[in-house]
Every structure is written in structure tokens, then in C-alpha cells.
Amino acid sequence: MRDNMTWFGLSFFFILAASYFSVYGKPTGVHLRNMDSFISAVEQVENSNPGLSPLTLVRALRTTAGHDDPLTIHYLGASNKLGDSKTLETAILNATSFSFFDKASHHVVTDYGEERGVVLTPDGTTVALAPLLLGIEVGLKAKMEAAPTVGMFPLTLARTLGLSFLSLQDFPPSHRLGPDGCWDSVVQPRVFKLARPPTLATNSLINGGMDGAILGTLLSNLSASEQLQNLSTTLKGYYSYVLPEGQGLDGVSHPVSPNRREISRSILEPLDPHKQVIETLKLIWKLEGTEWISLDTNVEKSVKEGLQAFVYKYWDCPAIIPRCQWGAEAYHGTPVPLSLPLAFLYIHHTYQPSSPCLSFPQCSKDMRAMQRYHQEDRGWGDIGYSFVVGSDGYVYEGRGWHHLGRHTRGHNSLGYGVSIIGNYTSVLPPRHSMDLLRHRLVQCAVDGGRLVANFTFHGHRQMVNYTSCPGDAFYSEVTTWNHFKEIDSEKQKKEKDKQVE
Known part of the structure; x- marks a missing residue:
């Protein structure tokens, strides 16, 4: 080669060069x-x-x-x-x-x-x-x-x-x-x-x-x-830019x-x-x-x-930071493969960490913290999400395209779980972060044969009865997106009764 x-x-x-050198060539x-x-x-x-x-x-x-x-x-x-x-x-x-x-x-x-x-x-x-x-x-x-x-x-x-x-x-x-x-x-x-x-x-x-x-x-x-x-x-x-607090890339007008x-x-x-x-x-x-x-x-x-x-x-496709780059621990056990393409994408917010991450070091730290919580406190094999979106302009690989996640109880095998870092109960995520998820990531998934063309967006709260995820403000925004679908009350009750992993 x-x-x-x-x-x-x-x-x-x-x-x-790999070393500092003096004029005499010594490192x-x-x-x-x-x-x-x-x-x-x-x-x-x-x-x-x-x-x-x-x-x-x-x-x-x-x-x-x-x-x-x-x-x-x-x-x-x-x-x-x-x-x-x-x-x-x-x-x-x-x-x-x-x-x-x-x-x-x-x-x-x-x-x-x-x-x-x-x-x-x-x-x-x-x-x-x-x-x-x-x-x-x-x-x-x-x-x-x-x-x-x-x-x-x-x-x-x-x-x-x-x-x-x-x-x-x-x-x-x-x-x-x-x-x-x-x-x-x-x-x-x-x-x-x-x-x-x-x-x-x-x-x-x-x-x-x-x-x-x-x-x-x-x-x-x-x-x-x-x-x-x-x-x-x-x-x-x-x-070496600094992203504005709360705005992420939305607040930057020059190329970064x-x-x-x-x-x-x-x-x-x-x-x-x-x-x-x-x-x-x-x-x-x-x-x-x-x-x-x-x-x-x-x-x-x-x-x-x-x-x-x-x-x-x-x-x-958006740039995706691989697991090894953000410092992921190995999967505990054996990952379960997904049967592709999937028909759903379930939207989450992390709630904790509650603040948007604005840099690679901070987003990586948040990813490690979530993985540690999911593996050690909840006893899961890995971080639950398929992907996580930061406010630094990047998508972070969780369980990825091919492995079963643990993000939406009773529905993990049916769709990907994607979360945006932060608590969006009263405020929206940065526009750029939402666009990464809504347009770039899903189109990449459809074109790559991972999501069906007529896929459905659901908020996490629609599928389970114990959460307000992805937050009131963010969920209200999601309901306006193409591919979002409401669930009729009778069907929703039956779906929520499937609270089995």
C-alpha cells in the first residue's frame, strides 16, 4: 500500500516531528x-x-x-x-x-x-x-x-x-x-x-x-x-474556537x-x-x-x-465520533445484533447531564459518565442510546447502527434511540443539534439502509408511562417534524403495558 x-x-x-530538537539534533x-x-x-x-x-x-x-x-x-x-x-x-x-x-x-x-x-x-x-x-x-x-x-x-x-x-x-x-x-x-x-x-x-x-x-x-x-x-x-x-453557552454552533457566524x-x-x-x-x-x-x-x-x-x-x-452523513475516541469502556457481555432496516427512531434528552456540552472534552466526559451510570448503576451491558448528539456539532456513537440498545423499554429492537445531551424541559436544544438529528443522521440512516424510508419519529414519553423525556419544550418541537406520529389512546395504553425489556 x-x-x-x-x-x-x-x-x-x-x-x-515527534520530538523537540536542539541545533545539535538532540531531542x-x-x-x-x-x-x-x-x-x-x-x-x-x-x-x-x-x-x-x-x-x-x-x-x-x-x-x-x-x-x-x-x-x-x-x-x-x-x-x-x-x-x-x-x-x-x-x-x-x-x-x-x-x-x-x-x-x-x-x-x-x-x-x-x-x-x-x-x-x-x-x-x-x-x-x-x-x-x-x-x-x-x-x-x-x-x-x-x-x-x-x-x-x-x-x-x-x-x-x-x-x-x-x-x-x-x-x-x-x-x-x-x-x-x-x-x-x-x-x-x-x-x-x-x-x-x-x-x-x-x-x-x-x-x-x-x-x-x-x-x-x-x-x-x-x-x-x-x-x-x-x-x-x-x-x-x-x-x-480553537469557543462556542457560546446555550447556543452551540448556532451562535457562531465564522467557519469553524x-x-x-x-x-x-x-x-x-x-x-x-x-x-x-x-x-x-x-x-x-x-x-x-x-x-x-x-x-x-x-x-x-x-x-x-x-x-x-x-x-x-x-x-x-454527519461526522460521528467513534466509541474509542470518546473513551468508551468495553461492552459488558455480548452485543445483540439488530435486524435492519428499522422502522422507528425514538427521541430522548439526557436530563442528566443537564447542560448542553459545547466541546469535545466535555461531550466525551458526559458520554463516559452516562456509560458508567448505565453499566454500573443500572447493570446494563453498555450505554443505552444508539447515538448521542452534542451541542459541539458532533454525533457520538453509543451502541451504533448494528447493535440492540436499551433506551425505549419494549421497543429497543424496533428502532434507534437518539438523545441530545441536556435537559430540555423548558428550553430547546440548539437548532444545529436538532438539525443533526432530524435531517443529517436520519437521512444518512435511510440512505444507508438502516432506517426504512417511511420511518416514524416518536418521543420517549409516547412509549412508556413513567417519563417526560425528551422534555416538554423539546417534545413540543418534535411533534412538528415530518415523520412524527401520534399514538391513539387505546393503542398507547397497550404499548405502555409492554413494559418488558
């Missing part, structure tokens, strides 16, 4: 592989070089990474021949006050499934730095030259997607993308292990590509009167990383992804002298099928 990645031009992707401390550490390192470069332009810095980082493949040079030029970037690269490599940017490190997946060249972001997702920085460089170049953006889609996503689609033509389209993985620690991340054998378009590469397209487009669209910020400031605004799927779609879908991927592949083959590959009659079919899978997985 690694040989294929090199052949396809995906080598030389930039990553942070002076451990470098955590998270976005905050990367931003801190960038900030130190900027502080050591007053007046440094963001474009010069990203070009220097590209030189340091050795990421000058033919496609990148075609759009951006050779980084070591662009002004003073070579001088700055020398300063980066010799500095002692910030993390060393390793020139020889590439984006690779080791034989034992570790993905390198990636960092953990504050929102709990994982991003490859190479496509992120390339997108930013495209945007900065367009801004500084007062010219249209050229190469944004090819360098951030089209190359990665197209090559992955073609390299796995014999596999189902859904298997030509991903996977995600988990860190050894979200507090001190050092090792990222993938969930299964990788494609050429892992989740982190796609996340980095979406982020690069968003930030690059944002920078390129700055008006003439708007000053370019330092690279570290741009990254902080996108990754939890919105990467919606925003990248609004930017890239109008560009005709199919045309972009095909043209990018043809350009790669021309630059590499392998134009004979374009004669393969399966190219168009592979790209079309692959893009359909990409749109479904990364644009239609």
Missing part, C-alpha cells in the same frame, strides 16, 4: 501530535521572524516537508525557488525555541496500522496537515496576486479521491474511502491507529482537504481592505472545524466534483508520463461510483 501511495504521488506529506522533549502544538510551533516561527508573510511561511513549510510533487509544482511552483522561503526553511531547521518540522517525514501508514502525518484537532477529529497547508497556500497565492484561485480542488481533494477510487476498482465504492481511527490518548496524543487497512483517501486526508479548501477559499476572498492575519491566527480562529462538511460542500459541489477529479487525474498522468492509464475504460465508472460514496459518507 505504501508503494502505491508513493507511485501515485501521495508521498512527502508534511507531518510534525529535548516530547511533541504531542495535536493541532494546538502545531499552531504553537507556527506561532514561534512568526514571533522569530517579524513581518513574515503567511504565504512565505507556508511555502517554507512545503520546502521543509519536501512536498514538491509534479501536480503541486504545476499549480504552485517549486517552493524552494520562490523568494526567501529557502532562507526561512534554514531558520526553521536551526531554531531552538519551537518544535522541529521534520523535512524527511512523509504521510504514511505503517505495517501495523499507524497513520503518521496527522494531528488531533480540538474538536476531536483528525486532520492530515499536507492537504490543509496546500489549500491555504492556494488561497494565499490568489489573494497576494489578486488572481482567481487555481488548483484548490485538485490539491486538496481531487487527487486523493481520484487515485483512491482507481486503486481499489475491484472493491465496492464504499470501501475505497477511509477509514477513521483512534488516538492512544486524546489528552497526550502520540499514536494514531486506523480502524482497518487504509485506502489512499483516509478520513484524516479528507478532513485536511476539506479544511484546506475552506480556509484557502476564505483567505482568497478577503477584500482589498482586509488585512491578512498570521497563519497561526487563521488556524486558531478555525480550530465542526462545520467542515457543510461548508466544504457549499464551496466544492458547485465546481462539479466529477469533472474536477477526471481532469486532475488526466493532468497527473500527463505530468508523470503515464497517459496510457486514461485509456482504461473503467476510469469514468470508478470516479462516478466513488464520488457517490464520498458525497454520502462525508457530505450527506
Whole structure:
């Protein structure tokens, strides 16, 4: 697989080194592989070089990474021949006050499934730095030259997607993308292990590509009167945001990383992804002298099928934080498989925790607390819910799509139980959280064959007689949703009499 990645031009992707280094090359401390550490390192470069332009810095980082493949040079030029970037690269490599940017490190997946060249972001997702920085460089170049953006889609996503689609033509389209993985620690991340054998378009590469397209487009669209910020400031605004109490993403008007799927779609879908991927592949083959590959009659079919899978997985469906990422304990016993598709989705609020969670650390803490309560106090095998929605912009995996939950007594085998963290007796959840559940998650379930197309929403209180869940305010809202159905009084009485697990 690694040989294929090199052949396809995906080598030389930039990553942070694993250690601090002195000018003599001796390690002076451990470098955590998270976005905050990367931003801190960038900030130190900027502080050591007053007046440094963001474009010069990203070009220097590209030189340091050795990421000058033919496609990148075609759009951006050779980084070591662009002004003073070579001088700055020398300063980066010799500095002692910030993390060393390793020139020889590439984006690779080791034989034992570790993905390198990636960092953990504050929102709990994982991003490859190479496509992120390339997108930013495209945007900065367009801004500084007062010219249209050229190469944004090819360098951030089209190359990665197209090559992955073609390299796995014999596999189902859904298997030509991903996977995600988990860190050894979200507090001190050092090792990222993938969930299964990788494609050429892992989740982190796609996340980095979406982020690069968003930030690059944002920078390129700055008006003439708007000053370019330092690279570290741009990254902080996108990754190190603070969500307003009680509003979550509803109260944020500028782009932040939890919105990467919606925003990248609004930017890239109008560009005709199919045309972009095909043209990018043809350009790669021309630059590499392998134009004979374009004669393969399966190219168009592979790209079309692959893009359909990409749109479904990364644009239609919401991002779901996997169990291992929020720190789930193992299931006590043996999970019971569900018989899909299901016909119902039962809506809950957690009541306790009573406050909306606004960050990955807080939502993860809430998930662990609920699982601990369900396993230890109630004696259940696992957290009861199928999925839980935070106010940080993410859905959290509970028992998931395929395993029987314990959320709606007498009905667990008939539907999924989805809860929003918080007490919604007198107030509504943030609009974005409700939309994640109502539109994104359920459409993902229907399109993926997990819910029937004519599924039914029910509030938890409709099915059992001892609860006001999902809270009066939230339930009143739910009754206005498409697919919600009342239960007639006689049937409701019979249903509530089935209070047997």
C-alpha cells in the first residue's frame, strides 16, 4: 500500500516531528501530535521572524516537508525557488525555541496500522496537515496576486479521491474511502491507529482537504481592505474556537472545524466534483508520463461510483465520533445484533447531564459518565442510546447502527434511540443539534439502509408511562417534524403495558 501511495504521488506529506530538537539534533522533549502544538510551533516561527508573510511561511513549510510533487509544482511552483522561503526553511531547521518540522517525514501508514502525518484537532477529529497547508497556500497565492484561485480542488481533494477510487476498482465504492481511527490518548496524543487497512483517501486526508479548501477559499476572498492575519491566527480562529453557552454552533457566524462538511460542500459541489477529479487525474498522468492509464475504460465508472460514496459518507452523513475516541469502556457481555432496516427512531434528552456540552472534552466526559451510570448503576451491558448528539456539532456513537440498545423499554429492537445531551424541559436544544438529528443522521440512516424510508419519529414519553423525556419544550418541537406520529389512546395504553425489556 505504501508503494502505491508513493507511485501515485501521495508521498512527502508534511507531518510534525515527534520530538523537540536542539541545533545539535538532540531531542529535548516530547511533541504531542495535536493541532494546538502545531499552531504553537507556527506561532514561534512568526514571533522569530517579524513581518513574515503567511504565504512565505507556508511555502517554507512545503520546502521543509519536501512536498514538491509534479501536480503541486504545476499549480504552485517549486517552493524552494520562490523568494526567501529557502532562507526561512534554514531558520526553521536551526531554531531552538519551537518544535522541529521534520523535512524527511512523509504521510504514511505503517505495517501495523499507524497513520503518521496527522494531528488531533480540538474538536476531536483528525486532520492530515499536507492537504490543509496546500489549500491555504492556494488561497494565499490568489489573494497576494489578486488572481482567481487555481488548483484548490485538485490539491486538496481531487487527487486523493481520484487515485483512491482507481486503486481499489475491484472493491465496492464504499470501501475505497477511509477509514477513521483512534488516538492512544486524546489528552497526550502520540499514536494514531486506523480502524482497518487504509485506502489512499483516509478520513484524516479528507478532513485536511476539506479544511484546506475552506480556509484557502476564505483567505482568497478577503477584500482589498482586509488585512491578512498570521497563519497561526487563521488556524486558531478555525480550530480553537469557543462556542457560546446555550447556543452551540448556532451562535457562531465564522467557519469553524465542526462545520467542515457543510461548508466544504457549499464551496466544492458547485465546481462539479466529477469533472474536477477526471481532469486532475488526466493532468497527473500527463505530468508523470503515464497517459496510457486514461485509456482504461473503467476510469469514468470508478470516479462516478466513488464520488457517490464520498458525497454520502462525508457530505450527506454527519461526522460521528467513534466509541474509542470518546473513551468508551468495553461492552459488558455480548452485543445483540439488530435486524435492519428499522422502522422507528425514538427521541430522548439526557436530563442528566443537564447542560448542553459545547466541546469535545466535555461531550466525551458526559458520554463516559452516562456509560458508567448505565453499566454500573443500572447493570446494563453498555450505554443505552444508539447515538448521542452534542451541542459541539458532533454525533457520538453509543451502541451504533448494528447493535440492540436499551433506551425505549419494549421497543429497543424496533428502532434507534437518539438523545441530545441536556435537559430540555423548558428550553430547546440548539437548532444545529436538532438539525443533526432530524435531517443529517436520519437521512444518512435511510440512505444507508438502516432506517426504512417511511420511518416514524416518536418521543420517549409516547412509549412508556413513567417519563417526560425528551422534555416538554423539546417534545413540543418534535411533534412538528415530518415523520412524527401520534399514538391513539387505546393503542398507547397497550404499548405502555409492554413494559418488558
